[in-house]
Amino acid sequence: MIVDSHCHLDGPVFDADRDEVLARARNAGVSFMLAIGTGDGPPDLEAAIRIAEDHPDIAATVGVHPHDALKFDDATAARLDALCQHPQVLAVGEIGIDYHYANSPRERQKLAFVRQMEIAAGRRKPISIHTRDAWEDTLDLLSLHWAGTGLGGIMHCFTGSSEQAARCLDMGFMLSFSGVLTFARSGDLRATARWIPIDRLLVETDSPYLTPAPHRKIRRNEPRFVVETARSLAGLRGVSYEEAATVTTANFRRLFAMDERTAGGRANYGSSAT
Numbered sequence: 321m322i323v324d325s326h327c328h329l330d331g332p333v334f335d336a337d338r339d340e341v342l343a344r345a346r347n348a349g350v351s352f353m354l355a356i357g358t359g360d361g362p363p364d365l366e367a368a369i370r371i372a373e374d375h376p377d378i379a380a381t382v383g384v385h386p387h388d389a390l391k392f393d394d395a396t397a398a399r400l401d402a403l404c405q406h407p408q409v410l411a412v413g414e415i416g417i418d419y420h421y422a423n424s425p426r427e428r429q430k431l432a433f434v435r436q437m438e439i440a441a442g443r444r445k446p447i448s449i450h451t452r453d454a455w456e457d458t459l460d461l462l463s464l465h466w467a468g469t470g471l472g473g474i475m476h477c478f479t480g481s482s483e484q485a486a487r488c489l490d491m492g493f494m495l496s497f498s499g500v501l502t503f504a505r506s507g508d509l510r511a512t513a514r515w516i517p518i519d520r521l522l523v524e525t526d527s528p529y530l531t532p533a534p535h536r537k538i539r540r541n542e543p544r545f546v547v548e549t550a551r552s553l554a555g556l557r558g559v560s561y562e563e564a565a566t567v568t569t570a571n572f573r574r575l576f577a578m579d580e581r582t583a584g585g586r587a588n589y590g591s592s593a594t
């Protein structure tokens with residue numbers, strides 16, 4: 321059993337066969353999926369909740385992606401705060417900063433990021449972080465507004481350096497590796513993945529993006545392929561696939577205070593929902 325700690329299941333790319341995609345994931349041993357709820361941005365904040373409500377093995381996040389920061393306003397903040405109380409919402413995300421695409425002005429991205437950290441802190445929810453070409457500002461804002469909460473979170477699709485990894489670990493984050501770990505050019509990232517403390521490792525697909533090797537010809541990624549990233553991670557760490565899957569699953573459950581007895585079945589969300 322393994323957890324896909326970051327996937328986008330709501331897009332039209334899955335409309336024709338979403339149930340088959342989920343069935344294939346379960347058949348591959350994926351016991352739990354965290355569906356990211358950023359969707360097309362505000363005003364709709366429930367893209368992942370709609371899917372999670374139909375599936376006991378899927379939980380949701382709520383949040384405004386940095387690409388949509390311009391659409392973040394007071395009404396968005398109030399709605400996000402309310403949705404954090406939904407029983408299947410585990411985290412706020414993906415939130416952060418993206419200077420690569422720069423779809424929203426930098427100051428607006430920072431503002432939306434900080435306000436969402438405040439909402440998550442108020443509701444005692446971990447956060448899932450997106451950062452691209454913006455490491456310094458992301459780490460600065462996290463240390464100012466998040467590290468002190470002790471809530472931790474997930475550095476989604478971690479592709480940073482060893483120094484950046486160390487700073488994230490210091491602030492209590494899990495580092496989640498995606499299919500990028502399997503790409504030929506990712507030698508530095510694989511070197512980093514070798515030394516991260518084993519209790520801080522997660523794996524994800526970021527479906528429908530970033531299909532891992534050896535399936536890169538399949539353009540649409542899906543949660544079943546998280547197995548390939550975990551296999552790659554296992555090879556780097558010199559452990560079996562089963563151990564990599566077990567450890568990353570345990571890390572995910574610990575972060576969200578999920579009941580250990582619900583090994584892949586219905587999660588007990590109660591302990592983190594206050």
Ligand SMILES: [Zn+2]
Nearest residue numbers: 326356414526
């Ligand atoms: Zn994502």
